[in-house]
Amino acid sequence: MGVTGSGKTTVGVALGRRLRVPFADADDFHSPAGIAKMSKGVALTDADRLPWLRAIGGWLAAHDAGGGVVSCSALKRSYRDVLRAAAPRVGFVHLDGDQEEVRRRVAGRRGHFMPASLVDSQFAALEPLGPGERGIVLDLRRGVEELVEDCLAAVSPARGGPGPSLPPPGDRRAR
DSSP, rough: OOOSSSSSHHHHHHHHHHHHHOOEGGGGGSSSHHHHHHTTTTOOOOHHHHHHHHHHHHHHHHTTTTOOOOOOOSHHHHHHHHHHHOOTTTTTEEEEEOHHHHHHHHHHHOSSSOOOOOOGHHHOOOHOOOOOOOOOEEHHHHHHHHHHHHHHHHOOOGSSSSSSSSOSSSSOOOO
């Protein structure tokens, strides 16, 4: 999870490969109307996002037994609640970082529908992981392989992590 440009897709693809589980990009679940709206620099409303979140939750539920990784902004707790309602064992990896760094990343992307003008609205909507939410917070400036290793350590008992799901609330800041 995280704002646009935080590296969710890049890290998610790499994590899915390492875990040998399917990966899905939440951008692929957006409706054409939602993509058109964001392409014009208009932020989606909660009502716009609800069918999108339900579709992602359905994907997570369908992959619960074998596992899966999905990149999804999941900016608000209420959005994460929709995902948890569909897939109660879901855990979150929040790729967190500086707003200016993210703005630079988004401005440098080519061929993506999300303009840099929406970075501020993403940060304004972002609600950090809170009590009762399984997950970890990682610094998006770290390298992809380092981030993947941090994720694996958080979910793998063999690597000193807590087991098959991400840790409960507490100190989630990794490196």
